[in-house]
Amino acid sequence: MLEAKGITKKYGSLQVLKGIDLSIQKKEVVSIVGASGAGKSTLLHIIGTLDKPDTGTVSLNGQNLVQLQGNSLAQFRNKHIGFIFQFHNLLPEFTALENVCIPGYLGKYDPKKVEARAKELLNLLGLKDRYDHQPARMSGGEQQRTAVARALINSPTIIFADEPSGNLDSRNAEELHHLFFRLRDELDQTFVIVTHNEELATMADRKVEMKDGRISL
Structure with a gap:
């Protein structure tokens, strides 16, 4: 489904990625692990279209993501890619x-x-009583x-x-980890997760170190 080939990335004189090949299949939960500075987040940002590689290609269901720019890239990302960060990045003034x-509105989908759909998902995730709550x-x-x-x-x-669980206590982290696999099973969702959490990394269908x-073989 997702194919990354020959990915390199340099920041100044620092070569962060040195030729990465990675494939992700539909409904896989793949963890990416390694020491700090190994290039995990850089790789995630590139295959997630938040950054461009210096060389190499990234494709999702046959669509070359490296060639997308501007509005075309923004529209593709909004429709096909979801992001979860360590710090949830919720907007504090909104419920x-x-x-x-918000992503649905930005994608110009029917507001109703x-x-x-948002209520369905919040219900699914045990947040039925939190519709009107702001993050605080x-x-x-x-x-x-x-x-x-x-x-x-x-x-x-x-x-x-x-x-995704780096800012959570152990109980909430464990619940979040199990949630990913439930969403994979119930919604056919695919996840690529950068983590230092060994439990989550081991739970994944495949662990990439x-x-x-470079990817360590």
């Missing part, structure tokens, strides 16, 4: 329901359908589950998560 709806009135785990709902709102082809800008 949980509004935060989840977007809101109905929710626990860390509730905020992160709201961020997961936001990533799912446009039914993306793939979701990229960068240290990076070392010094």
Whole structure:
């Protein structure tokens, strides 16, 4: 489904990625692990279209992502890619329901359908009583589950998560980890997760280890 070939990336004189080949299949949960500075987040940002490689190609269901630019890239990302970050990045002035709806509104989908879908997802994630709560009135785990709902709102082809449980206590982290697999099973969702959490990495269908800008075989 997703294919990355020959990915390199340099920042100044620092060669961060040194030729990465990676393939992701539909409904896979893949963890990317490695020491700090190994290039994990850089790789995630490139295959998630948040950054461009110096060389190499990234394709999703046959679409060359490296060639997309401007509005075409923004529209493709909004429709096909979801993101979950360590710090949930919810907008503090909006409610949980509004935060989840935002990508749908940006994608110019029917507002009534977007809101109905957002409620379905919040219900699925155990947040039925939090529609009208702003982030400050929710626990860390509730905020992160709201961020997961936001990533799912446009039914993306793939979701990229960068240290999604890194800011959670052990109980909420464990719940979030199991949630990813439930969403894979119930919604046929695909996840690529950068993590330092060994439990989550081991739970994944496949663990990819990076070392010094390369995938360690």
